[in-house]
Amino acid sequence: MPASTWWKHGIVYQIYPRSFQDSNGDGVGDLRGIASRLDYLADLGIDAVWISPIYPSPMADFGYDVADYCGIHPLFGTMADFDHLIAEVHRRGLKLILDFVPNHSSDQHPWFVESRSSRSNPKRDWYIWRDPKPDGSPPNNWVSNFGGSAWQFDEASGQYYYHAFLREQPDLNWRNPELREAMHDVLRFWLDKGVDGFRVDVIWHLIKDAEFRDNPPNPAWHPGRPEIESLLQVYSNDQEEVHEVIAGMRRVLDDYQDRVLIGEIYLPTERLVTYYGKDLSGAHLPFNFQLIQTAWNARAIARLVDEYEAALPAGGWPNWVLGNHDQPRIAARIGAEQARVAAMLLLTLRGTPTMYYGDEIGLARVEIPPERVQDPWEKNEPGLGFNRDPARTPMQWDGSGHAGFSTAEPWLPLAPDHAATNVAALAADPRSILSLYRQLLALRRNTRALAIGTYRAVQTDGPVFAFSRMYGSDQALVVLNLSGEQTTATLGSAWDGLRVRLSTHLDRFGEEVGSEIALRPNEGVVLG
Ligand code: GLC
Secondary structure (H helix, E strand, O other): OOOOOHHHHOOEEEEOHHHOOOOOOOOOOOHHHHHHOHHHHHHHOOOEEEEOOOOOOOOOOOOOOOOOOOOOOOOOOOHHHHHHHHHHHHHOOOEEEEEEOOOEOOOOOHHHHHHHHOOOOOOHHHEOEEOOOOOOOOOOOOEOOOOOEOEEEEOOOOEEEEOOOOOOOOEEOOOOHHHHHHHHHHHHHHHHOOOOEEEEOOHHHOOOOOOOOOOOEOOOOOEOEOHHHHEOOOOOOOOOOHHHHHHHHHHHHHOOOOOEEEEOOOOOHHHHHHHHOHHHOOOOEEOOOHHHHOOOOHHHHHHHHHHHHHHOOOOOOOEEEOOOOOOOOHHHHHOHHHHHHHHHHHOOOOOEEEEEOOHHHOOOOOOOOHHHOOOHHHHHOOOOOOOOHHHOOOOOOOOOHHHHOOOOOOOOOOOOOOOOOOHHHHHOOOOOHHHHHHHHHHHHHHOHHHHHOEEEEEOOOOOEEEEEEEEOOEEEEEEEEOOOOOEEEEOOHHHOOEEEEEEOOOOOOOOEEOOEEEEOOOOEEEEO
16 A cells, blocks of 8 residues: 555544443443454454544533543543553554543533532633523523523523533634634643544534524425524534634644644535635544435435535545444444345445444344433433434344443343344355445455545446546556446447456456446445
């Protein structure tokens, strides 16, 4: 592989730490557990591990409510466990990315405790406090992402504070220079420990309208959709000044070698790409969630890839995500068979892929009985179908009790078929989705065209999406049947004589292909 920054040619793997591996028998995953599974990850062929928050937290939003930015929650272990983990990650040539949650802290964070203690407290302005309207109502009409008003009244000091998420997650005020400096120190704390980068939570939320104007109503909203969508988020996020804040974080990272800044951003493409920043001074990788949001058919996907490629700023490196801890799992959304095609798509497109733990064993939606619901969003807005628990269930390792995840009942249920859907069983099956992931990862690592080559759409019709990847004389042609029907793709004579390097069905290896290729239902191939 030619020299290229690790986060460009590498593959990121997201771990939801509560659900990866429990080492102390409390039914919740932890850092020692993750460390004990690093050989699996290295062997799988990923390059970097991103771990969702592990900091001290009351767990109102499962760690996205941070009470100490420079500590480790006892549930996950100790700082010594963290130091052990990072050493073990690096010993295997892997990278470690932490989740950084700067938009809000926990209401139990000492900064907020001070801030709410009085209007004149020096940390008052570290959070967003506003007077009530004359009639006592909230300062504006903004809605929390988890439903209800985004403003919480504080009786003692007579003002409201703003929370874009739970009331236990007050928003920090990034217009305050002291807060910014304190947060930069947090970044340096972890960078000094050797952390290779950060995934920054809701980075597009960091700056709000200076005047806190009302958001306009969304005419397309209807009951049954989350309340947050009832307003267009014109003033509550994606403000121009956020780019300076991100550039500030970036300067902190740039004082270190080879660290990556990834931003969580749910915005349409033309807004998303602004997060590369002026002259690429922003996020290295503004997360691209379009594969999560698109209708799953060849034309829609072909169009979105082309539009994304065209919208990227010069030098901006693309990236692709299929799932995360906030979204339904890919296998739940498009079915087990198309999930294999999706894996091939993710691992052959141009740009850094991010995998979500468990997708490689085909985990789908795990039903959560009402009495076991954990997600605060589901508790606030029940029954709308936005429970995030079904995508956060424990990793299934083997056929032993609790699937090898824990010796205790896990915090969320396992999939009912865990005796068959687990790493050990699937590793032993050469045609399993896990075997497919391994081969795709190996192929990407060993094929320059796939890792860092150019992207070009190849004209096809019907349910087929095809594209080429090129790097010098190294080339690959990817042809994906996005349907459950048998089909024939006409590729044109330019591609005559290529051979199958990988099929999602894990057969046909070496088969020579002419200007047409027959694809079985839900089959994708890489030719080269
Ligand atoms: C991000 C996280 C999500 C969390 C929210 C509030 O979207 O991914 O899990 O609930 O931010 O921090």
